[in-house]
Amino acid sequence: MNAIDNEKQAVVRLAERFGRVRDAHQREQAEDYVELIADLIDGHGEARVVDLAGRLGVTNATVNNTIHRLQRDGLVTSKPYRSIFLTEEGRKLAESARERHRIVRAFLVALGVDADSAEADAEGIEHHVSDATLDAFRRYLGHADAREAKPGSFRGARQGGA
Amino acid sequence: MNAIDNEKQAVVRLAERFGRVRDAHQREQAEDYVELIADLIDGHGEARVVDLAGRLGVTNATVNNTIHRLQRDGLVTSKPYRSIFLTEEGRKLAESARERHRIVRAFLVALGVDADSAEADAEGIEHHVSDATLDAFRRYLGHADAREAKPGSFRGARQGGA
DNA sequence: CACATAAGTTAGTGAAGGCTAATTTTTATA
DNA sequence: TATAAAAATTAGCCTTCACTAACTTATGTG
Numbered sequence: 001m002n003a004i005d006n007e008k009q010a011v012v013r014l015a016e017r018f019g020r021v022r023d024a025h026q027r028e029q030a031e032d033y034v035e036l037i038a039d040l041i042d043g044h045g046e047a048r049v050v051d052l053a054g055r056l057g058v059t060n061a062t063v064n065n066t067i068h069r070l071q072r073d074g075l076v077t078s079k080p081y082r083s084i085f086l087t088e089e090g091r092k093l094a095e096s097a098r099e100r101h102r103i104v105r106a107f108l109v110a111l112g113v114d115a116d117s118a119e120a121d122a123e124g125i126e127h128h129v130s131d132a133t134l135d136a137f138r139r140y141l142g143h144a145d146a147r148e149a150k151p152g153s154f155r156g157a158r159q160g161g162a
Numbered sequence: 163m164n165a166i167d168n169e170k171q172a173v174v175r176l177a178e179r180f181g182r183v184r185d186a187h188q189r190e191q192a193e194d195y196v197e198l199i200a201d202l203i204d205g206h207g208e209a210r211v212v213d214l215a216g217r218l219g220v221t222n223a224t225v226n227n228t229i230h231r232l233q234r235d236g237l238v239t240s241k242p243y244r245s246i247f248l249t250e251e252g253r254k255l256a257e258s259a260r261e262r263h264r265i266v267r268a269f270l271v272a273l274g275v276d277a278d279s280a281e282a283d284a285e286g287i288e289h290h291v292s293d294a295t296l297d298a299f300r301r302y303l304g305h306a307d308a309r310e311a312k313p314g315s316f317r318g319a320r321q322g323g324a
Numbered sequence: 325c326a327c328a329t330a331a332g333t334t335a336g337t338g339a340a341g342g343c344t345a346a347t348t349t350t351t352a353t354a
Numbered sequence: 355t356a357t358a359a360a361a362a363t364t365a366g367c368c369t370t371c372a373c374t375a376a377c378t379t380a381t382g383t384g
Binding site for chain 3: 222223242
Binding site for chain 4: 187188220221224242243
């Protein structure tokens with residue numbers, strides 16, 4: 001019953017409570033946005049439309065539309081011509097998305113996938129891993145760490161083939 | 163340079179050639195449809211709108227729309243009020259989707275994920291694994307098979323934690 | 325064979341999510 | 355401070371993908 005579990009439950013409740021942000025694709029987009037917004041705030045001090053647009057590969061106008069949806073759904077706040085902030089719920093969603101992203105990426109790297117592919121695939125996979133799978137990834141990382149300590153054993157052959 | 167590689171290249175060429183079926187979400191939907199159509203043809207002898215609708219959880223009308231798009235994009239053929247067939251290109255796409263699905267599912271099971279979660283997650287993950295990651299999964303399955311033969315070593319602890 | 329039911333299709337609606345072009349606001353700088 | 359550039363917004367358009375309701379075609383059974 002740790003902090004992450006609490007957040008996970010909050011996210012589940014959130015998903016159930018809000019009629020909107022209901023189907024998988026919308027949830028994915030919401031997660032991508034709040035995760036990116038959190039990263040921008042941490043890295044730049046603020047998240048602006050133009051930064052999101054650049055990183056997501058869409059136009060400012062598209063980001064603007066999406067931000068309005070996210071605001072309607074209670075995940076972000078922003079006043080016209082000002083930068084974007086996460087609500088408490090948005091922050092929780094971002095945290096849990098980041099955590100999954102981090103684990104998936106680390107898992108793929110531990111499995112022997114090159115860093116670029118691992119990052120690219122983690123981006124897509126993070127939205128589709130159940131708790132059961134995420135736990136399996138965590139377990140594997142635990143064992144991989146243990147093997148790291150006493151070298152000589154198998155750790156994913158033929159790294160870097162792309 | 164095996165048969166699967168040839169198909170993979172064909173799929174890549176297909177994706178590049180057709181202006182349509184261009185973005186990730188559409189590609190995923192196309193893969194889901196052709197994979198399901200292939201399964202239905204193998205299992206029932208034919209793929210009908212009503213079967214697709216039932217399995218995908220959408221209405222007949224929605225399936226109809228999508229089938230028209232897939233037909234436009236050269237992946238399926240169907241005459242009004244008749245069942246649906248895959249084109250050669252559709253069949254190749256279905257094959258490669260099935261192969262990825264199979265590997266992802268087997269990999270998750272080998273990692274200790276329960277069968278139901280593995281199946282559910284594979285459905286989503288299969289669309290997001292690069293060749294590099296798929297190779298890593300295959301390698302792990304190879305090693306897991308080897309360990310299977312001489313028991314006693316690690317094979318994913320604490321199975322069955324939904 | 326008639327006709328009820330199942331399956332498939334069409335028409336019309338709506339939201340999501342993308343774009344461009346035009347406009348407004350903010351910011352930076354000459 | 356005036357003004358140019360950057361950023362944000364709005365308006366209008368498009369496709370996808372979902373729905374319901376109404377209709378047509380196929381199918382199976384009395």
